[in-house]
Amino acid sequence: MIVAINPKREEWEQLAERPALEQQNLQSTVDEVFKSIQSDGDKAVLEFTKRFDNATLINTVAGEEELQYADQLVGGELKEAIELAAKNIEAFHTAQKPQRVEVETAPGVTCWQEAKAIQKVGIYIPGGTAPLFSTVLMLALPAKIAGCKEIVLCTPPGPDGSINPAILFAAKYAGVKQIFKVGGIQAIGAMTFGTESIPKVDKIFGPGNQYVTAAKQRAAQLGVAIDMPAGPSELLVMADETAVPEFVVSDLLSQAEHGVDSQVICVVKSEEQVEPIQKELEIQLALLPRKEIAEKAIENSKIICLPEDQDCVDFINEYAPEHYILCVQNEDFYLDQVINAGSVFIGNYTPESAGDYASGTNHTLPTNGYAKSYSGVNLDAFMKKITFQKITEKGILGIGPAIEQMATAEQLDAHKNAVTKRLAYLNSKNLKS
Numbered sequence: 001m002i003v004a005i006n007p008k009r010e011e012w013e014q015l016a017e018r019p020a021l022e023q024q025n026l027q028s029t030v031d032e033v034f035k036s037i038q039s040d041g042d043k044a045v046l047e048f049t050k051r052f053d054n055a056t057l058i059n060t061v062a063g064e065e066e067l068q069y070a071d072q073l074v075g076g077e078l079k080e081a082i083e084l085a086a087k088n089i090e091a092f093h094t095a096q097k098p099q100r101v102e103v104e105t106a107p108g109v110t111c112w113q114e115a116k117a118i119q120k121v122g123i124y125i126p127g128g129t130a131p132l133f134s135t136v137l138m139l140a141l142p143a144k145i146a147g148c149k150e151i152v153l154c155t156p157p158g159p160d161g162s163i164n165p166a167i168l169f170a171a172k173y174a175g176v177k178q179i180f181k182v183g184g185i186q187a188i189g190a191m192t193f194g195t196e197s198i199p200k201v202d203k204i205f206g207p208g209n210q211y212v213t214a215a216k217q218r219a220a221q222l223g224v225a226i227d228m229p230a231g232p233s234e235l236l237v238m239a240d241e242t243a244v245p246e247f248v249v250s251d252l253l254s255q256a257e258h259g260v261d262s263q264v265i266c267v268v269k270s271e272e273q274v275e276p277i278q279k280e281l282e283i284q285l286a287l288l289p290r291k292e293i294a295e296k297a298i299e300n301s302k303i304i305c306l307p308e309d310q311d312c313v314d315f316i317n318e319y320a321p322e323h324y325i326l327c328v329q330n331e332d333f334y335l336d337q338v339i340n341a342g343s344v345f346i347g348n349y350t351p352e353s354a355g356d357y358a359s360g361t362n363h364t365l366p367t368n369g370y371a372k373s374y375s376g377v378n379l380d381a382f383m384k385k386i387t388f389q390k391i392t393e394k395g396i397l398g399i400g401p402a403i404e405q406m407a408t409a410e411q412l413d414a415h416k417n418a419v420t421k422r423l424a425y426l427n428s429k430n431l432k433s
């Protein structure tokens, strides 16, 4: 890990940089895949599945037989764990159901707002280096609670053409009916344009590597909504002397093991904290099965020592971490000033992986600094809000003259006429009676 002791503010921007793939290659690959899928549909999807996932498929549909087989392969304890996690995720997301808002803004003018589910949603479940079946729960359960009619799930197949059974089990548990063995850019392209077998959707959700994230951003340019750029996982731990180095390091490694392009940052208050963390890192890293991946991610990672609390807070808001673990004595000082973060975990006993799996919050979160402007996935993301209004005779007599004035000032006579004609009709009717 790079160590920066009391860096100057001018150095912060560089310290907050994330590792990135070379953009030109990334964009040209997205271009190529999208173009082919738009013109050749399933045929192109199968070709790219061969090229990028090394899987030769006849079609991408995961059928009922595979779902049943998966059910037998998943052990009882894992099923129970999935059910526990699902209950907590359901509880937290159900509580987010929006209320209808209704206001009589002026006498006879009633306005209200109702939330309606987005009808067709696509959920991307990462599966390149680890089968993230927890993501199925994080996306399909809120989609169901919101009332989305169609849920299309895409996830990459292994070289033998199969999907991890836990992904299939979680999908069945969450009530997903359309499951496709397609990953990466080709999955996002297929849900953007639609193919003979994979439906086009209104909005695409889900995290993924830099290929998936770049493809989602292209989909957004083509008119399909996306949840947010949720790319390589990252974590910032703010630790003072009260934080247990063993726990801190276990959290850092939990996100470092996601991918070589993940990044973890540890902000400490004193130089004395650095060595115990480095030592503990060596010990824990050596024991990890995904050591090679985590080691690469650790090369992109940093320990930053900032003795002043206000500097720590300002740096963290500048970095805008996807996950932010706060383990300090003066926790309220830090909490009051959280502005940019995807999800915050507080205290020695709140590991980040609780949010990844089972506490109930959503783990699909903005990365790469996008926490400055995007929320993580929540129930709202699966809905859109429609406004309604009903104006009575009294209502239009009341606000009509203001509308006429404003329309005249904007030089839009047809707008004015739509009011003037009604006011004239009502005034003559009222004169007669």
Ligand SMILES: NC(=O)c1ccc[n+]([C@@H]2O[C@H](COP(=O)([O-])OP(=O)(O)OC[C@H]3O[C@@H](n4cnc5c(N)ncnc54)[C@H](O)[C@@H]3O)[C@@H](O)[C@H]2O)c1
Pocket (backbone or CB within 6 Å): 029, 052, 053, 125, 126, 127, 128, 129, 130, 132, 135, 156, 182, 183, 184, 185, 186, 207, 208, 209, 210, 211, 212, 229, 230, 231, 232, 233, 234, 258, 259, 262, 322, 363, 364, 365, 366, 367
């Ligand atoms: N931000 C979040 O909320 C969040 C949540 C979970 C996971 N993640 C991140 O998701 C990512 C999962 O990545 P993953 O790779 O394991 O799975 P993935 O499913 O995102 O990507 C795998 C796909 O990438 C494509 N691909 C790989 N190399 C390619 C290349 N050279 N050219 C074109 N396409 C290529 C393949 O089609 C493959 O199917 C990790 O980076 C993890 O950190 C983020």
Ligand SMILES: N[C@H](CO)Cc1c[nH]c[nH+]1
Pocket (backbone or CB within 6 Å): 132, 134, 135, 207, 232, 233, 234, 255, 322, 356, 363, 364, 365
């Ligand atoms: N930490 C990931 C979000 O960045 C989510 C995840 C799924 N499984 C394990 N972790």
Ligand SMILES: [Zn+2]
Pocket (backbone or CB within 6 Å): 233, 254, 255, 258, 353, 356
């Ligand atoms: Zn994780």
